[in-house]
Amino acid sequence: MDTQHYLQAAERLCAANGGKLTELRRQVLELVLGYPGVVKAYQVLADLQRDRGAAAPPTVYRALDYLAQYGMLHRVDALNGYIVCHHFECSHQALILACEQCGGVEELDADATFQSLSQTTARAGFVPRAQSLVLTGSCKHCHS
Amino acid sequence: MDTQHYLQAAERLCAANGGKLTELRRQVLELVLGYPGVVKAYQVLADLQRDRGAAAPPTVYRALDYLAQYGMLHRVDALNGYIVCHHFECSHQALILACEQCGGVEELDADATFQSLSQTTARAGFVPRAQSLVLTGSCKHCHS
DNA sequence: TAGGTAATGTTATACAGTAACATCCGCGGT
DNA sequence: ACCGCGGATGTTACTGTATAACATTACCTA
Numbered sequence: 162m163d164t165q166h167y168l169q170a171a172e173r174l175c176a177a178n179g180g181k182l183t184e185l186r187r188q189v190l191e192l193v194l195g196y197p198g199v200v201k202a203y204q205v206l207a208d209l210q211r212d213r214g215a216a217a218p219p220t221v222y223r224a225l226d227y228l229a230q231y232g233m234l235h236r237v238d239a240l241n242g243y244i245v246c247h248h249f250e251c252s253h254q255a256l257i258l259a260c261e262q263c264g265g266v267e268e269l270d271a272d273a274t275f276q277s278l279s280q281t282t283a284r285a286g287f288v289p290r291a292q293s294l295v296l297t298g299s300c301k302h303c304h305s
Numbered sequence: 306m307d308t309q310h311y312l313q314a315a316e317r318l319c320a321a322n323g324g325k326l327t328e329l330r331r332q333v334l335e336l337v338l339g340y341p342g343v344v345k346a347y348q349v350l351a352d353l354q355r356d357r358g359a360a361a362p363p364t365v366y367r368a369l370d371y372l373a374q375y376g377m378l379h380r381v382d383a384l385n386g387y388i389v390c391h392h393f394e395c396s397h398q399a400l401i402l403a404c405e406q407c408g409g410v411e412e413l414d415a416d417a418t419f420q421s422l423s424q425t426t427a428r429a430g431f432v433p434r435a436q437s438l439v440l441t442g443s444c445k446h447c448h449s
Numbered sequence: 450t451a452g453g454t455a456a457t458g459t460t461a462t463a464c465a466g467t468a469a470c471a472t473c474c475g476c477g478g479t
Numbered sequence: 480a481c482c483g484c485g486g487a488t489g490t491t492a493c494t495g496t497a498t499a500a501c502a503t504t505a506c507c508t509a
Contacts, residue, residue: 180455181455183455183457185456185457186456201495202495202497203496215458215459218497219457219459219498220457220458222496222498223456223457238383238439239382241465241495256422258426258431258433260431261434267429267431269425273425274421274422277418278418281400281415281418282400282440285402285445287402287404287411287440287443288442288443289402289440290405290442294438295382296422296426296431296433298426298431298434299431299432300429301429324486325486325487327487329487345464346464347464347465359489359490361491362466362467363466363489363490366467367487367488385464385465385496
């Protein structure tokens with residue numbers, strides 16, 4: 162999916178949730194799209210300051226939170242960063258593989274895994290919130 | 306396992322890895338043990354300052370890192386905190402269930418789950434590092 | 450056009466983590 | 480006993496991450 166179609170799909174997703182892909186959100190989404198892997202909030206902030214002259218942390222955090230809330234981005238806790246989700250239109254659970262060596266990130270569909278996890282946690286009476294699972298490790302290019 | 310036996314086991318674990326459960330590390334471990342769920346580094350720092358008069362962030366982070374390195378604690382990225390592992394003596398993968406409502410944390414053994422995850426990631430050529438998986442959601446006392 | 454709501458701007462600050470270097474302390478070798 | 484070494488801790492200062500609180504704007508609608 163190229164950037165144009167991606168952004169159109171993002172607009173539809175926002176609209177479907179009663180919101181809008183505002184100029185700021187679109188700009189932030191494009192910035193994150195421009196990075197191959199995980200991006201930090203303050204990197205986006207710096208880019209934003211370069212592009213539009215002024216921006217403060219809340220500005221970028223609000224946009225990132227919004228985009229993550231509806232699945233266009235995934236927050237990667239282990240890395241304090243964000244990655245683009247390239248298939249938010251299909252309902253899915255994401256399994257994010259973050260390489261500790263090269264910083265690269267890959268996303269797998271993990272509906273089946275999530276099912277099996279849910280069964281495990283059900284025995285403890287625990288209901289997991291739909292979310293992204295993150296594994297750190299080494300990717301195929303990096304493991305020695 | 307009561308605190309006395311737990312600390313003795315911790316001492317053994319440190320020794321087995323060529324280290325020591327120093328006074329500072331023991332103190333930090335006891336502090337974390339005193340909390341029912343997840344604890345933040347700066348909470349431990351405050352406790353430490355109360356108990357011994359002075360302490361700076363590196364002091365507590367070094368101790369926490371050491372304890373987590375050998376499995377006495379687990380770091381919970383999603384919450385920027387740490388929890389005690391009550392069964393570090395059995396080799397295991399931890400599956401941590403963190404309740405978003407009450408802040409409570411439960412830990413399950415997840416060797417089987419980790420196996421299945423590894424199989425999934427192997428198809429992408431990815432080798433996950435042994436680590437703790439964290440799921441957020443709602444525990445049996447809290448889901449409405 | 451007044452009033453409400455969502456979004457954004459602004460300031461300040463809280464919270465999290467680490468770099469760099471100084472000091473101490475226990476221990477093996479002589 | 481003394482030296483020298485390495486691990487652990489202390490200290491200072493800083494960088495990075497995130498949010499609270501409030502002001503302002505933009506836009507829709509009654």
